[in-house]
Amino acid sequence: MKATVIVRLKREVLDPQGxxxxxxxxxxxxxxxxxxxxxxxxxIELAAGDRAALQEKLAKMADELLANPVIEDYEIVLGS
Amino acid sequence: MKATVIVRLKREVLDPQGxxxxxxxxxxxxxxxxxxxxxxxxxIELAAGDRAALQEKLAKMADELLANPVIEDYEIVLGS
Structure with missing residues (x-):
């Protein structure tokens, strides 16, 4: 199953690259x-599984590695 | 109007970061x-206008600045 994590700078954070x-x-x-x-x-290509469990796993991945929670927000899209 | 350009490495291009x-x-x-x-x-926050014209403008932006056509593909999503 394909999952997508979109990581964006928080609104209040300046984006010099943008x-x-x-x-x-x-x-x-x-x-x-x-x-x-x-x-x-x-x-991310993920082994298929229960959607709620996958959602939780992806949130953990985002919290621990993919996004910097101080300056970034993330959005998870499952099975896109 | 909000427009989104998603830029991805082409399938055949290695992604060391990934x-x-x-x-x-x-x-x-x-x-x-x-x-x-x-x-x-x-x-991208864009002044509203004819959707076909905006689509064309965004494709031009992607071709000329946002994506590297040698190694990247892009996808345009209007009004998301």
Missing amino acids: DAVRRALGTMGFTGVGGVRIGKIVE | DAVRRALGTMGFTGVGGVRIGKIVE
């Missing part, structure tokens, strides 16, 4: 670009 | 983890 992309897009002539935020997408 | 995460998860005791691939998610 800002650099926003400015670069402006310089390149793209108009109408407001904010840009950049995150990570972690796609 | 492999490192897979190994780390194994070391931490998580079982049943097959492959791990890591990509980027770029969330």
Whole structure:
């Protein structure tokens, strides 16, 4: 089963990489670009199992390795 | 309008970062983890407009700045 963990900087955390992309897009002539935020997408191939248990396992993975809980939030998408 | 560009390494391109995460998860005791691939998610706030035109604009942004077409593919999600 495929699972996806999307890791994003928390809203209140500055995103210099996103800002650099926003400015670069402006310089390149793209108009109408407001904010840009950049995150990570972690796609994991998992042995099939009970969805609730997998969800819990993925949350543990995110808490312990994939995301930095101080500055990042994460979202889990199962079976995408 | 919010748009999302998901940038992934092409299937045939090795992902050492993903492999490192897979190994780390194994070391931490998580079982049943097959492959791990890591990509980027770029969330862009755009001035509203014709969806087809926005889609085209985003594809141009991805081709010219957000993705490296040699090793990466991208997916555009409008209005998510």
